[in-house]
Amino acid sequence: MKKIFHPVSVIAAAIAVCALFVSSGCTTSLPEGFAIYLTEENISPSQMESLTGC
Numbered sequence: 001m002k003k004i005f006h007p008v009s010v011i012a013a014a015i016a017v018c019a020l021f022v023s024s025g026c027t028t029s030l031p032e033g034f035a036i037y038l039t040e041e042n043i044s045p046s047q048m049e050s051l052t053g054c
Contacts, residue, residue, distance in 0.1 A: 037048060 037043075
C-alpha cells in the first residue's frame with residue numbers, strides 16, 4: 001500500500017505552519033498594550049504609571 005503523505009513533506013508543512021505563526025506574532029496597531037508586572041513590593045496600579053515612564 002502506498003503512503004499518502006511522505007514524512008519529509010509532513011515535516012516541511014509543519015515547519016511552514018510554525019514559521020507562519022511565528023512571523024505573524026501578536027502584533028497590533030493599537031498604541032495601548034497589556035503587561036503584567038511582578039514586583040517584590042505591593043505597588044498600587046496608580047504608582048505603576050510613574051515607574052514605567054508612560
